[in-house]
Amino acid sequence: xxxxxxxxxxxxxxxxxxxxxxxxxxxxxxxxxxxxxxxxxxxxxxxxxxxxxxxxxxxxxxxxxxxxxxxxxxxxxxxxxxxxxxxxxxxxxxxxxxxxxxxxxxxxxxx
Amino acid sequence: xxxxxxxxxxxxxxxxxxxxxxxxxxxxxxxxxxxxxxxxxxxxxxxxxxxxxxxxxxxxxxxxxxxxxxxxxxxxxxxxxxxxxxxxxxxxxxxxxxxxxxxxxxxxxxxxxxxx
Numbered sequence: 473x474x475x476x477x478x479x480x481x482x483x484x485x486x487x488x489x490x491x492x493x494x495x496x497x498x499x500x501x502x503x504x505x506x507x508x509x510x511x512x513x514x515x516x517x518x519x520x521x522x523x524x525x526x527x528x529x530x531x532x533x534x535x536x537x538x539x540x541x542x543x544x545x546x547x548x549x550x551x552x553x554x555x556x557x558x559x560x561x562x563x564x565x566x567x568x569x570x571x572x573x574x575x576x577x578x579x580x581x582x583x
Numbered sequence: 584x585x586x587x588x589x590x591x592x593x594x595x596x597x598x599x600x601x602x603x604x605x606x607x608x609x610x611x612x613x614x615x616x617x618x619x620x621x622x623x624x625x626x627x628x629x630x631x632x633x634x635x636x637x638x639x640x641x642x643x644x645x646x647x648x649x650x651x652x653x654x655x656x657x658x659x660x661x662x663x664x665x666x667x668x669x670x671x672x673x674x675x676x677x678x679x680x681x682x683x684x685x686x687x688x689x690x691x692x693x694x695x696x697x698x699x
Contacts, residue, residue: 511686513628515628520691521628521680523686523687523688526685526686526687564628566628566686571630571644571646572620574629575627576627
């Protein structure tokens with residue numbers, strides 16, 4: 473199985489400030505089809521996961537442009553340019569090149 | 584609008600069985616694989632298994648933690664996927680989610696509690 477490692481595991485950010493989460497995979501997520509199957513999700517308290525970014529850097533429909541994904545191969549980053557109160561929750565990265573596996577989750581709170 | 588809704592969860596004794604359903608709408612269900620995930624209380628997300636569309640054989644794959652105890656099936660005429668869970672253990676206690684092939688759309692989940 474591909475192991476996904478997220479850092480940090482928790483983050484406290486003031487409203488309007490940036491936040492960044494790192495995700496590293498134990499194997500390259502670059503598929504022979506040219507796509508890199510790395511996803512980012514936000515799970516708000518009491519809700520199901522909500523897709524933010526797919527294929528490393530493509531924002532899902534309706535996701536604000538303050539969210540951006542980057543990276544390649546085995547190293548990936550999700551950035552929030554200006555944190556808002558509604559961004560509170562647990563962020564997960566997930567690889568989809570093999571049977572899906574997730575990072576441990578990063579708990580983001582507003583300071 | 585794409586929608587998936589899980590149902591069938593509840594309290595069940597260890598060793599017993601349960602069948603979960605995932606009812607889909609808003610997309611061509613028959614053309615889509617369906618994946619199942621779970622999340623134990625206070626824990627992270629875990630892939631449980633998935634079923635391919637009929638175009639790709641309609642076969643299923645399972646995580647090692649449930650292989651031999653879980654069977655995923657589908658009824659494309661009803662746009663429903665089922666997950667039959669047998670020989671349930673306390674460690675199967677979790678909220679169970681289904682998603683479409685793209686992992687973009689998730690249902691609200693259904694809670695399975697395995698306890699005597």
